[in-house]
């Protein structure tokens with residue numbers, strides 16, 4: 091698939107709550123977030139297939155937290171983001187918009203997507219514009235696109251009721267088919283050992299892929315065949331028997347919610363180390379059994395150059 095454009099959303103309520111507004115310098119959930127799906131244009135040349143290694147990027151960051159002295163160097167807060175991506179099939183011509191009831195006809199299929207993020211670089215550069223280098227240096231995807239037709243049996247109602255109700259042009263016409271029930275899992279391979287870091291489900295998203303695509307096309311910008319749309323980090327509210335959060339979609343959420351996911355090493359403070367490999371997996375179940383899979387989205391961190 092040739093990818094002419096790549097945009098990434100920010101549409102998981104739990105992800106947004108767990109990040110708690112540090113980057114965006116706004117209240118926990120900014121008012122605009124519930125009125126239209128939040129999204130930014132990202133970098134096509136950095137989309138890479140599985141398994142490709144990603145080099146720890148260098149950039150500018152605040153040495154000791156917000157507004158301390160800026161320094162230039164390798165990221166010390168290298169993170170993954172558990173996402174899915176979907177490819178546009180039929181284009182939406184420049185100057186035209188999309189009716190949400192036709193959204194499915196413009197989606198070819200879905201992949202797993204890891205939007206690698208340098209959180210320290212992100213905190214520095216998102217004042218006041220959006221993410222650039224911190225998210226533009228590498229995004230891994232799984233290699234097989236699962237067509238929307240194959241996912242149709244796993245259509246379901248979204249998990250969250252939208253409040254306020256969406257504007258008419260973003261209102262999905264059906265009752266039980268606005269979202270997709272796709273189970274997700276994050277694994278880390280460190281020192282040859284595999285460890286599960288979290289689970290989630292695509293159906294948790296506050297703004298569904300159909301609403302996202304309709305919103306994206308809504309300016310008349312045009313959508314091209316092969317455009318890749320990231321769903322945004324997909325987090326949930328699940329906890330284990332001790333009340334520890336188990337559905338965090340990235341390590342930044344672990345830092346912000348003070349949840350132990352990775353041990354705090356001297357250099358990387360609970361973030362990814364050189365040599366770490368992240369594996370994302372996704373599958374659909376019928377009667378408790380996996381009947382459809384996405385393969386793996388894998389990528390390993392190599393040291394900064």
Ligand SMILES: O=C(O)/C=C/C(=O)CC(=O)CC(=O)O
Pocket residue numbers: 098099100101102105106109110111112113114171173205207225321322323324
């Ligand atoms: O709100 C924050 O502090 C940070 C948010 C992100 O980095 C989100 C992002 O890249 C979009 C997403 O994947 O949901």
Ligand SMILES: [Ca+2]
Pocket residue numbers: 098099171173205320322323
């Ligand atoms: Ca992202």
Ligand SMILES: [Mg+2]
Pocket residue numbers: 132204205206207225226227228229
């Ligand atoms: Mg990225």
